[in-house]
Amino acid sequence: MNKPISLLMFLAVSALFAGCYRDEPVYTSDLDLVVTNYQKDFAFSTKTTFSLPDSVVLISDENYDGTISYAKPTYGNTILAEIRSNMLANGWVEVDKNANPDVIILPSVSQTTNVFYYYSYSYWSWYYPSSYYPGGWGWYYPGYYFPPTTSTYKTGSVFIQMTDPSNAATSDQLPVVWTAVINGLLEGNTTSIQGRISTSIDQAFKQSSYLKK
Amino acid sequence: MKQSKYISLIAMLCVAFSIKAQVSTFGANYVISIPMGNTADFIGLPSYRGASFEYTYVPDDHFGVHVEGGWNNFYEKKEKTTYEYKTLAVTGIQYRYVESVPIFVGANYFILPEAIVKPYVAFGLGLIYTEKRNDVGLYTLSSDSWQFGLKPELGVAINLTENTFFKLSAKYYQAFKTNDLDAQSFLGVNMGLAFMVQ
Numbered sequence: 001m002n003k004p005i006s007l008l009m010f011l012a013v014s015a016l017f018a019g020c021y022r023d024e025p026v027y028t029s030d031l032d033l034v035v036t037n038y039q040k041d042f043a044f045s046t047k048t049t050f051s052l053p054d055s056v057v058l059i060s061d062e063n064y065d066g067t068i069s070y071a072k073p074t075y076g077n078t079i080l081a082e083i084r085s086n087m088l089a090n091g092w093v094e095v096d097k098n099a100n101p102d103v104i105i106l107p108s109v110s111q112t113t114n115v116f117y118y119y120s121y122s123y124w125s126w127y128y129p130s131s132y133y134p135g136g137w138g139w140y141y142p143g144y145y146f147p148p149t150t151s152t153y154k155t156g157s158v159f160i161q162m163t164d165p166s167n168a169a170t171s172d173q174l175p176v177v178w179t180a181v182i183n184g185l186l187e188g189n190t191t192s193i194q195g196r197i198s199t200s201i202d203q204a205f206k207q208s209s210y211l212k213k
Numbered sequence: 214m215k216q217s218k219y220i221s222l223i224a225m226l227c228v229a230f231s232i233k234a235q236v237s238t239f240g241a242n243y244v245i246s247i248p249m250g251n252t253a254d255f256i257g258l259p260s261y262r263g264a265s266f267e268y269t270y271v272p273d274d275h276f277g278v279h280v281e282g283g284w285n286n287f288y289e290k291k292e293k294t295t296y297e298y299k300t301l302a303v304t305g306i307q308y309r310y311v312e313s314v315p316i317f318v319g320a321n322y323f324i325l326p327e328a329i330v331k332p333y334v335a336f337g338l339g340l341i342y343t344e345k346r347n348d349v350g351l352y353t354l355s356s357d358s359w360q361f362g363l364k365p366e367l368g369v370a371i372n373l374t375e376n377t378f379f380k381l382s383a384k385y386y387q388a389f390k391t392n393d394l395d396a397q398s399f400l401g402v403n404m405g406l407a408f409m410v411q
Contacts, residue, residue: 025308025348033350034304155351183350207295207302 029196032184034203042164042177044210047102049095050087050162052080057108059159071109078194079107079158082201090205091213103177106161111186115152156186158197160204178211180204240267240380240407246285248311249385250398255345256309262286265384265403269321277321281337285401287311308348313397315341315386317364329372337364341388343397360388360397368403376409 025031038044056076058069070076083105084094095101162178182200186193205211244263248256265283272278291307319337344357368382381404388397 025306030306031350032305033352036302038300040300185351203304207297207304 028185028187028192029199032196032200033182034200034207035181035183036204036208037179038208038210039175039177044177045213048091048093048213049099049101050092050103050105051095051097051099051101052084052105053097053107054080056080056158057106059108059110074190075109075194075197078197079109079160079201082198083107083160086202086205087211090211092211101165104163104165104174106163108159108161109156110159111154111156113152113154154186156184156193158182158201160201178208180208235272237268237270237410238378238407239410240269240378240405241265242267242283242380242382242403242405244283244285245402246287246313247400247402248287248398249400251395252287252311252397252399255347256287256289256311258287258289260285260287260399262288263401265315265401265405267407269407271321271323271326274326275323277323277333279317279319279321279335279337281315281317281319281339283315283401285311285313285315285399287313287399303349305350310344310346310348311397312344312346313341313386313388313399314343315339315362315364317362319364319366323370331370331372331378333368333370335364335366335368335382337366337384338362339364341386341397343388343394345394345397356393358391358394360391360394362386362388370407373406378407380405380407 055073056071056079058071060069071079087105088094097104158181160178160180160182161176163174164177165174167175180201182197182204184196184200188196242265244260244265246260246263248259263283263285265281267279267281269277269279287310289309291309293304293306295302295304297303317337317339319335319339321333321335323331323333325331339362341360341362342357343360344355346353346355364384364386366382366384368380370378370380373379382402384401384403386397386399386401390396
């Protein structure tokens with residue numbers, strides 16, 4: 001190969017690698033997302049009292065029989081404490097659920113395990129008799145040539161729903177006047193996850209200035 | 214006076230080398246792209262990740278035709294910010310990407326084909342495949358489209374040896390709006406080598 005061509009090839013290959021490289025999130029907290037929404041015509045300013053349950057409901061696929069599961073107290077208590085401190089800081093007054101609160105806040109969590117399964121295109125492959133495979137047709141076991149690999153990651157969501165019990169009379173459904181959804185990777189140690197949940201709940205209140213008294 | 218010195222220097226270079234008639238060149242360029250228009254609204258940073266390849270056929274001293282392909286990767290991380298839409302507020306880090314793959318044909322006009330430093334203008338028509346992606350949290354919002362495009366180009370080809378050139382050019386790419394994607398535009402600064410293949 002002469003000099004200009006090899007130089008050109010070097011340039012092309014360098015550009016190729018440079019072009020393919022992409023930055024991606026580094027920390028799990030980089031993937032944290034906080035979404036809030038509210039009912040536009042709800043008069044937040046006229047409401048003053050709120051009530052919180054003792055535990056956080058865990059939404060999972062295993063609740064077909066109607067039983068209720070709860071989030072682990074390590075996370076459930078963090079969620080409740082963070083909601084409580086933000087509501088109090090915003091000027092709301094906490095009352096018992098039977099003391100006719102203006103709003104009832106219902107937190108729940110869900111967890112999903114995502115599984116990736118990689119395998120070769122010749123997962124189950126089969127072939128006709130030919131000169132290469134004399135003696136009839138046959139097939140390969142999956143992963144015979146390229147063993148399949150799997151990887152998993154867990155994601156979690158915290159849902160905070162502020163409901164208006166005064167308007168529950170007409171149906172069994174409670175109107176939700178404010179909702180916050182916090183979503184992220186459920187990876188790392190307990191302290192780190194607790195910290196990220198707290199930061200995200202604080203953020204949910206921060207971006208909802210209409211909740212301030 | 215200073216200007217006439219440059220002119221005489223260019224004139225000297227003009228006689229030093231002469232390009233052969235009926236030649237073809239193949240070139241590869243490193244591309245830095247500056248986003249403009251809608252592309253700049255989405256990503257404000259220049260792209261340092263790009264390349265282009267060109268095949269140019271010059272049947273006449275002044276005129277040539279070319280085929281070009283390349284790609285440009287724009288990227289910007291938007292730090293944790295709250296975006297509001299009506300009653301909805303979303304807070305998260307956004308990772309924004311625009312990948313642009315132009316495929317063009319065009320014509321060149323070499324102003325001083327005999328000179329060592331050969332300035333040229335070119336114009337191209339073609340298609341640009343654009344993928345626009347926004348990663349927020351664990352979610353991705355993306356759209357992609359093949360868009361019709363135009364490309365005016367201004368550049369110089371400098372003889373390094375008799376059949377090798379260093380090329381420096383500015384290409385303005387304009388991709389037109391489709392149903393899937395708004396109009397995109399960027400300025401690509403290309404630098405690279407080209408060599409004669411016949």
